Amino acid sequence: MTAVATDRPPDAALVVRRPARVRLLWLLATVAVLAAFMAASVAFGSRSVGWSDIWAALGGADDTLERAAVAKRIPRTLLAVVIGAALGLSGAVIQGVTRNPLADPGILGVNMGASLSVVTAVAGPIAFVGLIVPHACRLLVGVDHRWLLPFSALTGAALLTFADVAGRVVARPSDIEVGIVTALIGAPFFIHIVRRQKVREL
Numbered sequence: 001m002t003a004v005a006t007d008r009p010p011d012a013a014l015v016v017r018r019p020a021r022v023r024l025l026w027l028l029a030t031v032a033v034l035a036a037f038m039a040a041s042v043a044f045g046s047r048s049v050g051w052s053d054i055w056a057a058l059g060g061a062d063d064t065l066e067r068a069a070v071a072k073r074i075p076r077t078l079l080a081v082v083i084g085a086a087l088g089l090s091g092a093v094i095q096g097v098t099r100n101p102l103a104d105p106g107i108l109g110v111n112m113g114a115s116l117s118v119v120t121a122v123a124g125p126i127a128f129v130g131l132i133v134p135h136a137c138r139l140l141v142g143v144d145h146r147w148l149l150p151f152s153a154l155t156g157a158a159l160l161t162f163a164d165v166a167g168r169v170v171a172r173p174s175d176i177e178v179g180i181v182t183a184l185i186g187a188p189f190f191i192h193i194v195r196r197q198k199v200r201e202l
Contacts, residue, residue, distance in 0.1 A: 022141075023140075023141045023142070023147045023151075026140050026141055026151065027141075027147070027150065027151055027154070030151065030154040030155055030158060031154060033158050034081070034154055034157055034158040034161065037158055037161040037162045037165060038077050038081065038161055040165050041073060041076070041077040041080065041161050041164060041165045042054055042070055042073050042074060042077055043070075044165055044168065044169050045069065045073060045168045045169070045172075046069075046168065046172050046173040046174075047069050049069060049070055053070055054070050076164070077161065077164075080157070080160045080161045080164045080178075081157040081160070081161055082157075083126065083160060084129060084156040084157035084158070084159060084160030084161060085153040085154065085156050085157040086153075086156070087126065087127060087129040087130040087133070087156050087160070088129060088130060088133040088134070088137075088152040088153050088154075088155055088156020088157065088159075089149055089152055089153040089156065090130055091103070091129070091130025091131055091133055091134045091152065091156070092133070092134040092137065092145070092148055092149055092152040093149070094130070095134050096145060096148075101135070102131070103131075126160070126178055126179045126182065128179065128182050128183055128186055128187075129156050129159055129160055129182055129186070130156070131186075131190065132182075132186035132189060132190045132193075133152050133155050133156045133159060134148070134152050135190065135193045136155065136189065136193075137151045137152045137155055139193075159182065159185070159186075160178060160182065162185075163178045163181035163182045163185065164178050164181075166181050167180070167181045
C-alpha cells in the first residue's frame with residue numbers, strides 16, 4: 001500500500017528554475033535598459049539638451065544653461081542608480097533571510113509586514129522598490145540568489161532611474177516625487193503577484 005502525500009506541493013512560482021542562458025540574457029537586457037534610462041535621465045528634464053552638450057558637460061564644461069543642467073543631472077542620475085540598486089539588493093536579501101514575501105528594506109521583523117505593504121502602496125516611499133523588485137526578478141530568473149541578487153540590484157536601479165525621469169518629464173517644469181511614481185508602477189504589479197502566488201501572510 002503506497003503512502004499518500006499529505007503536504008501540499010510548493011507553489012510553482014516559488015520553485016521556478018531558469019536555464020543559465022536565459023538568465024544571462026535577462027541580465028544583459030536589464031543592463032541595456034538601465035543604460036538607456038541613465039542616458040534619458042541626463043538628457044531629459046525641465047530643459048531638454050542635446051548630446052553635444054551632454055558630452056561637453058561630461059568633460060567638465062558648464063558655460064551654457066544646457067551644460068549646467070546636465071552637470072546637475074549627472075549626480076542625480078548616479079544617486080538614483082546607487083539607491084535603486086541598494087534597495088533592490090537589500091529587499092531580495094531581507095525577503096530571503098526572513099522568508100517573508102512582504103519584507104522590504106524598511107523593516108527588520110515580520111509581524112507588521114501586511115500593514116506596511118498597504119502603507120507603502122498608498123503613500124509610496126522609495127523603500128517600496130525593495131518590496132516589489134525581488135518579486136518581479138524571481139519571475140524572470142528564479143530563486144537562485146547567485147542570479148537573483150545582481151538582477152535585483154540592476155532592476156532596482158533601472159526602476160528608480162525610470163521613475164525619476166518620468167517624474168521630471170510628466171510634470172514639467174516641476175517634479176513628481178520618485179516614491180509616487182514607483183508606487184503607481186509597482187502597486188498594481190505587486191497586487192497581481194500577491195493574487196497569483198496566494199501569499200499566505202496576507
